[in-house]
Each structure stands twice: as structure tokens, then as C-alpha cells.
Amino acid sequence: MKHFTVLGAGIVGVCTALALQREGWRVTLIDRDAPGQGCSFGNAGILHSGGVLPFARPGIVGMVPRMLFDRESALVLNWRYLGSLAPWFARFLWASRPSHVERASRALAPLALRARAAYEPLLRDARAQDLLRPRGELYAYRTREGFEAERADMNARRALGLPVEELDQAALRDLEPAIAPDYRYAWYQPASASIANPGRLVQRLVALFTERGGEFRNLDVRSVSPTSILTDQGNLEVENLVICAGAHSQAFAAALGCNAPLQTWRGYHIMVPSDSVPLNGLLVDGEMHFAMTPMEDGIRVAGLVEFASLDAPPNYDRADLFLKLGRMLLPDFPREAQSRWMGHRPGMPDSVPVIGRSPVHPNVYFNFGHGTLGLTFGPITGGLLAEVAADRRGAIDPAPYDPARYVA
Template sequence: MVTNNAPRHIGVIGAGVIGVCTALALQRDGHRVTIVDRLPPGEGTSKGNAAIIAAAACEPVALPGILKKVPGMLMDPLGPLAIRWQYLPQIAPWLLKFVAASRPDRVEKLSIALRALSLQSLSSYKTLLKEAGLSDMLRELGWLSIYRTEKSFRSADDELALQRRRGVKMEILKRHELRQFEPTLAPDFEYGVLFPENAQVVNNFRLVQELARFFVQRGGRILQAEVTGFAMGPQGPTHIRTRDGEHAIDGVVVAGGAWSKPLTRMLGHSVPLDTERGYHVMLPDPGVMPRLPVHIADYGFVATPLEHGLRLAGTVELGGVKAPPNYARADILLTRGRTVFPGLRDGGRTNWMGHRPSVPDSVPVISGGRHPNCFFAYGHGHLGLTYGAITGRLIADLVAGRETGLDMAPYRVDRRW
């Protein structure tokens, strides 16, 4: 491996949690860094997630048996999965790859790749937040998955077994223990699983904004502009093209979340990136507040206590990046939330929809590319906040030509999809 620590001017496309963490890691290595985004920092998908640093995460979304479960989920109008049928022809190739990724032997390998990132997710944030003076944004109380019935708990057997094989710590709580542990919950939940490794931030949007401010304080530049392409030289891109003009760079990192596919294609790679749209409902005065994040496994969403209220976030809608939000999906979160937290109040409620950048095998792209000065950091799906700091660190290592300490093959942009 050839190391190259010479300071360069690196353009990072995307000011979401991935782009900002990557820009900070590059800056720490002495590079001059410019972030380019059409939106202000954190205004993309990173604005409204469930704020969880899921250090225990290791399971891809497509698990064995997914194909059997999907029709039931789609038939249920309050279910966790929806599809915009007019989008089906466009997403069909992605869905085929998604189903292929659910084969047990592949899931085993994918979970190893995810766990390798997860194990460093929290420690990487601790380093970053300490440096930025933001350590008080982190809460380390774990998270609680809850199951309404014995049947729904048993249906998670294979997933929990996979997590145990990857060394994930967990503690099973039965109904009476659950009530003592989290008294805000409705009394009819049969089981809970506490994952002590997981953490949260108290405000995921403010986190990205504060990190971006820190980046600027340390001399970084943020340019608000739409990237339309690149000017190419013999070694790769020499300029980032925006609607307002061309900007000279020595290297580029594509961290454009769900919108990264066309930029990647311009740099010589084809990636099956699509989006799993998700929703949240923010309740500033909820009346009940769990003391730690609660994942309601039966309904596929998370309730997270934040510094400005309670957030119910989750669900998956396959519908691409262009279709307008369908806030009936957010109403479902509130309807379900009321059955979990009796007495939940919705005064001052706001809704939000965001685009998870999703690849079919759930393993993010963290990779160099065909040109020696191009790097890719996207496709983090349900785990983009979790993997923000570690992704930044890994991309900085790749740019410097340093050993990352991980086998990077599973994250490559040109892997077999």
C-alpha cells in the first residue's frame, strides 16, 4: 500500500452526517476541504432520523424468509412497508438483488461486514465529539426492542440468533420486568430485549449543524450549490462542476446520500442505489417520555426521547426520490404510538419524510474507485447516523493510503452486487 499524506484540496459532495464527518476526518489529516451541497448542512436525510447510534447493529434489512413476509406487510394498511406501485418497474432490479441478498450464506457474511463497522461506531463518535466539544450530545442508555405477543417475539428468533453469533450483548425482559424497566409502556407487551451497546444523540440535526460549524471554524469551506458533474483529466476529476461554475479540486468524495448514483456513474461506476423512504412524527409536548429509545418491533418504528420532544420514526416506503411525501404514513406512526404509550399528546406535532440511501445488501459503500483521486461514501440505509464517524475515519485512511485495520472488500463500490 502506497501512503500519500501530502495535503490536497478535497471536495466532499454532500453535507449530511456522512459528508460532514468525512470532511472533518480529512481536515484532521491536514487536507484543505470544501463541502458542496445544494442544501445547508444536515437538511437531507440526516435531518430527521431516529438519532440512534446502533452500535449493536449487524443484521441486513433482507433477512432469510423476507419474501414470505412482504405480501402480508403490504396488505396491512397500517403496516411498516409500503410501495408506490407506479415505481415498481424502476425498483424491480433493486428488489431482485435485495431478495438475493437474503440468502442465509450471504446474510452471514453481510452481518460480519456490518458488525465490523458497528463495533467502531461509538468509539469513533466519542473521539470526534470530544474534539468538537460536543460530548454532552451523546446518551449511552442502550435501547429497548419490545414485542407485543409471544408470537412476534418468537418470529425474531433467527434475527436474535444472528446477533448473538456476532457477539451482540442483549438482555431478555419478560412482561413484569419490562413494566418495571420502562413504566411508560402499555402493559400488554410480553417481551423486551435490551441492547446495552446502543446509544443515541439528543438531537441528530443539531449534531450535523454543530459539526459543520466546527469544520468551518477549523478553516473548512461550505459551498451551497448543486453539483452537475466533473471536468475530467487523465488521472480523474480536476474540477467539480456546479450550476454556478467550476471548482478546482485534487480529489473528490461522493457523499450525496440517496442522490449519489448519477455522480458515481459520471466517475465510472454503476451502483444499485435506491431509497427506502422513512417518516417521523415529532411531538414537542408528548406528555409521556420513555427514558431510553424504544424500538417497537411489531410495527417497525422507534420512539426516541430527544432534547426537544419525543420522536416516532421509521417505516419503509419504496417510491424513489422524486415522489412527494405521503404523510398518511406519518399518521400511522402516531396511531401505533398511542397504543404503545398511553396518554401520548400530539399538540404542536410536525411531520417529516426522508430518503434512506439504500443498497440491496445493506452494506454501505466506503471505497476508492477507478480513478485514484475518487472516493465513495454512501448507501448507509438505516444506519447512516451510526456509521457517520467511522465512515469519515475510513475514507481519510483510504485517501492517505493508510491501512484501515478492516477488510474493505465488502464495502467496495465495484463489488459483485
């Protein structure tokens, strides 16, 4: 029986491990932390069916001055790391060309449109249906200009098969009566949903994995080769190796011959008590690009993007900005947060993840680079990776995600 070693016990790693296990193979899942930490703990909890468009799109070039000089922009580029970020950022701007956006959208659409359905058997088997909040994504806007600026993207989503509804102020207030009165326009994506505790979801999925005979090992991986990994507890031989280490995947992948241009997109969240915020469901400020999500233990406000290095210290002024933005969206929003968090999203310049078998080492596989969509894409990309490992062609063509595009 084949044996696979999966590095990374976040949502992508555990979904990959479960998919490989369903093929009848033995699987060991490894992480230096407990399951469900990092971005799998701190994300906004959104199953984003609208993730059919890449992050880099036409018009992003015009946002660069604001990214450099406005500390309250939804996108911020840390000056200190401009030199080290420049090569990645050049590829990011190149990826915003219309022809590249179209290509990336064709790659992302099959994943996003199947993402929610891919969750159903996992939630059932892991006894985690209680964590699913079925209301879709409600995008609210104060200005007509901001609302209309999204129309082209919303029409592109419709063209790719995503249902999108246009709401007036009355319909918006029916869904969220406590929203500030100057929010007058809204888009609604009913196919999306949210998870009330992303970290707990991963823990339940890991429990399902171990119940089915999988092994979880708490090891700090220092280096990798096609046949072994060096950990804090010694050397471990591997038969088949899968890299699902999120923002930490680049160094491992490079050591295995895949020079993927992965860069961290830092994101933040704060938590406030549920009883302090009259919120009915997932709510997104469409102009400032942050989300409010009802969670088991409070309301999570998350989002924003900060470009900096993987080892840069947190800038919690970014998290504190949510307090100001939250009061704009909901006038009764608290003035203090219960907690703050920063995490590293694993971002590719074109937003297309790296999924598949290494063309250099046929026993090495990759599944990383999901950006802000790790929670959304975990089950669907885990299943796709397992199909590649089984040499079986499924409903999704694996070619757009092939690691070969980053192997010289």
C-alpha cells in the same frame, strides 16, 4: 498539500471531511442545503450497535404480499413505481439468501461494533456530549410469537459480539413504567445510544470542521467529472473528489463509472411534545418496527420503510400511522402531531455501503449507501475512507465495501 472536495454535508459527509482533515489535508465540503438537512435532520437519532445484520434477510420474500396490499405494514412497496423498482428489488430479494446474509453481516459487524467508540472524540471535540443519550435500545413486544421471531437475529448479534439482554415484563416496566400493559416481552441492546438532536450534531461537527480550517460552500452541484464539478455558480475544478451525497449519490457515482444499485428507502417521522409522553429513553416496537426517541424539542416517532422513487411525493398517511401506533405503545400518546417529515435513506440491496477509491479514477472516492445507519456509521466510515485515501491499513479491512464491485 492534497485537497479534497466532499459532496454532501450530512453526517457521513462531515465525518468524512473531518477524517480527511485529520490526515493533514485541505478539505472543502459542499452541499446545496445548510449542513444537517435531509436524513441527517430527520432520522430517529439512534446509534444502532445492532446494525450488524442486513435489511434483506431470509423470510423477506414472504413479506412481499403484505408490502403490496397492506398500507399499514412496516414495509410498503408503492405499486406506481413497481416497474422502476423491480431490478433493485430483485437484487434485494437475492441478497436475502442465507449465504449472502452471512457475507453482509461480516461486512457490517466491524462497522457497527466500533461505531459508538468512534463518536467519543468527535462529540468531545465538537462540544456535543450534551446531545448523547447513553441508554441503549429497548425492543418491546406484545406477543410471544413476535418476541420469539427475533430470537434468531438476536442470537446472531450475540455471535457477532453484540451484548443482548432478554427482559421479562417486570424488567420492561422498570425501564418504561408508562408502557401499555399488553407489552410483556423485551430485548435490550445496551451498547446502543441515541442523539437528542441529529441536525444540531451535524451543525456542531461542521463548526468544528471550519474551526480547523475547512471550507463549507453552499452550492447546488448539477454534474460531476473526475476533474471538475458543475454548480449553480459555475464550474469548479477538483483535485480529489469524494461522493457522500446520500440518496442522491447514485447519479454522481454513475457519471464517475460506479454503477452502484442505490435505491431510496423512504422514512417518516412525527414530533410530539415531551411533556405529553412519559418516556424515559429510546423505545422500539419490535413488531411494528418504529422507534420513539426523546429529543431536545420533543419526542420523535420514526421508522417504517416505503419503497418509491426519489421524486415521488410524500405519503403523509405513513407519518400519521405513528399516531395510531404510538397510542398502542403508550396509552397517553397524543392524538395530534406537532410536525411531520419524510426523508430518503440511501439503501443498497445487501445493506453494505460503498466506501473507497474508484478503480477507474484514482482521485475519486465514494462513501454512501448506509441505509438506515448513516448516523451510526458516519464517524467509522469517514475514518475508513480517510485510511484508504492515505493508503494506510487500519483495524477494518476495506475490501467488503470496495466500489470495484460495481465497476464493469
